[in-house]
Amino acid sequence: MLQPARKILTNVFISAEGNKLKLVDIIFDDRIKQVVPLLNSQTEWSEISNKEKLKAFIEKLPPISQYRNSKIYDGNFLFLMPGAIDPHVHFNTPGFEFRDDFKHASTAAAYGGVTTVIDMPCTSIPPVTSVENLNIKLSALEGKSLVDYCLWGGISGNDFDEQKDLKMQVDELVKAGVAGFKTYLISGMDSFRDLTPERLLIAAEYVKELNKPIAVHAEDKNRINTRSQKLIANGETGWKAFVKARDSEAEARAISTLIEIASKCDCRFHIVHLSSKAGLELIRKAKAEALKFSTETCPHYLAFTQNDFNDKIISNYLKTSPPVKTDVDKKALWEGLRDGTISFVTTDHAGCNPAVEKSSKNFWEVYSGIPGVEHRVPFLLSEGFLKGRLTLEQTVKLLSTNASEYFGIVDKGSLDVGKDADFALINMWSSEKIKSNNMHSKGKYTPFEGREFSAIVEQTFLRGRVIMDRRNELEEQVCFGEYIKI
Numbered sequence: 152m153l154q155p156a157r158k159i160l161t162n163v164f165i166s167a168e169g170n171k172l173k174l175v176d177i178i179f180d181d182r183i184k185q186v187v188p189l190l191n192s193q194t195e196w197s198e199i200s201n202k203e204k205l206k207a208f209i210e211k212l213p214p215i216s217q218y219r220n221s222k223i224y225d226g227n228f229l230f231l232m233p234g235a236i237d238p239h240v241h242f243n244t245p246g247f248e249f250r251d252d253f254k255h256a257s258t259a260a261a262y263g264g265v266t267t268v269i270d271m272p273c274t275s276i277p278p279v280t281s282v283e284n285l286n287i288k289l290s291a292l293e294g295k296s297l298v299d300y301c302l303w304g305g306i307s308g309n310d311f312d313e314q315k316d317l318k319m320q321v322d323e324l325v326k327a328g329v330a331g332f333k334t335y336l337i338s339g340m341d342s343f344r345d346l347t348p349e350r351l352l353i354a355a356e357y358v359k360e361l362n363k364p365i366a367v368h369a370e371d372k373n374r375i376n377t378r379s380q381k382l383i384a385n386g387e388t389g390w391k392a393f394v395k396a397r398d399s400e401a402e403a404r405a406i407s408t409l410i411e412i413a414s415k416c417d418c419r420f421h422i423v424h425l426s427s428k429a430g431l432e433l434i435r436k437a438k439a440e441a442l443k444f445s446t447e448t449c450p451h452y453l454a455f456t457q458n459d460f461n462d463k464i465i466s467n468y469l470k471t472s473p474p475v476k477t478d479v480d481k482k483a484l485w486e487g488l489r490d491g492t493i494s495f496v497t498t499d500h501a502g503c504n505p506a507v508e509k510s511s512k513n514f515w516e517v518y519s520g521i522p523g524v525e526h527r528v529p530f531l532l533s534e535g536f537l538k539g540r541l542t543l544e545q546t547v548k549l550l551s552t553n554a555s556e557y558f559g560i561v562d563k564g565s566l567d568v569g570k571d572a573d574f575a576l577i578n579m580w581s582s583e584k585i586k587s588n589n590m591h592s593k594g595k596y597t598p599f600e601g602r603e604f605s606a607i608v609e610q611t612f613l614r615g616r617v618i619m620d621r622r623n624e625l626e627e628q629v630c631f632g633e634y635i636k637i
């Protein structure tokens with residue numbers, strides 16, 4: 152049988168200005184061919200914001216268009232956004248598959264409406280600090296991913312110690328298409344050690360000519376080590392000791408260090424997983440002074456505070472570095488999303504086997520990381536847009552468009568004609584409780600356990616093909632995710 156000439160996703164609402172939506176059909180193959188408006192006017196969310204209103208709205212619609220010779224996907228008057236992009240994940244292939252792997256984590260991504268991830272270089276063995284290592288990772292990932300992937304390169308203290316030709320490594324990695332370079336001012340990994348501020352300045356000099364960002368884990372090493380050692384010597388092993396050591400001041404000091412470096416070297420700096428108001432204010436000021444600063448935050452910093460460590464069920468699951476802060480910080484981060492100081496929401500997806508690495512009674516020994524890639528889109532639509540903290544337009548930008556623009560992932564991040572047909576079809580008229588048993592990453596645990604989100608990802612399309620259908624389990628999950636060179 153001949154393949155139908157084209158595919159059509161009918162009756163979907165897409166985001167327009169503010170909280171307005173457009174009802175459209177989308178014609179596509181592996182790319183978007185045409186976006187056909189079904190109405191002359193846009194629709195305010197408030198007109199369709201519950202099931203009754205939506206039903207009444209649909210009843211008043213003019214007759215619906217008929218298509219011939221097409222494969223039709225019924226969008227069922229759900230919300231359609233460009234496939235989400237998560238620019239900060241640790242999927243752990245190759246080398247740390249005992250925690251998570253690309254097959255599991257990319258399946259979780261598809262279930263979370265994510266069609267492109269940017270995977271970190273430090274949680275691979277070998278770490279992606281040279282083009283040889285990048286190629287080892289690329290062959291390990293072949294045929295293992297449901298979603299498209301870009302890769303971060305990295306610059307580690309190890310390579311400085313071993314006197315590698317860093318300039319050459321950076322040049323080659325940029326030619327090979329990495330998104331940017333990850334660095335740490337404090338690292339817990341022997342295979343990817345942190346940089347001193349002096350070394351970070353040297354690294355920034357190499358990177359700045361190539362117009363790629365340097366991503367920095369920004370917490371002050373001296374402060375954290377001094378305080379940790381003291382607390383441990385006093386026999387303090389609970390969460391309170393951990394958050395005392397890794398406080399807001401630690402983040403603020405590291406960002407101040409970065410601002411100093413940036414004033415000497417005009418490189419693009421991106422502060423990952425921002426957790427504090429103090430850090431946010433420094434970044435806002437740096438941006439106002441035209442330094443090339445950007446930042447991201449994660450759902451856990453927007454949803455939890457240190458009080459939540461008192462909840463014994465989620466306490467260990469919630470541990471990340473940096474840790475979540477206070478209510479004041481949480482509110483400031485939402486404000487940072489609203490005013491554009493924070494460019495996108497990422498997950499810092501980092502899972503493990505919770506029975507092994509999230510079970511210690513000594514909080515210092517508990518693994519830091521949350522496998523969050525599956526929950527980010529429902530979280531931000533539900534807690535951001537539907538609770539009135541963000542407009543729908545802002546929410547879509549924070550989940551997809553801003554990352555495509557910042558990193559230059561040109562075929563992704565929008566529903567414009569010519570872009571990849573990457574879609575997330577979302578039901579915002581129904582809600583669901585998060586249950587770790589239903590998760591698709593290898594490690595099944597989450598501090599969001601039991602929280603209810605009013606946005607359910609029903610279907611995900613990658614370059615025109617359905618990669619996830621919540622209602623109809625796909626016969627086989629085809630891993631046709633590709634490496635996207637930037």
Ligand SMILES: [Zn+2]
Nearest residue numbers: 239241271499
């Ligand atoms: Zn990370």
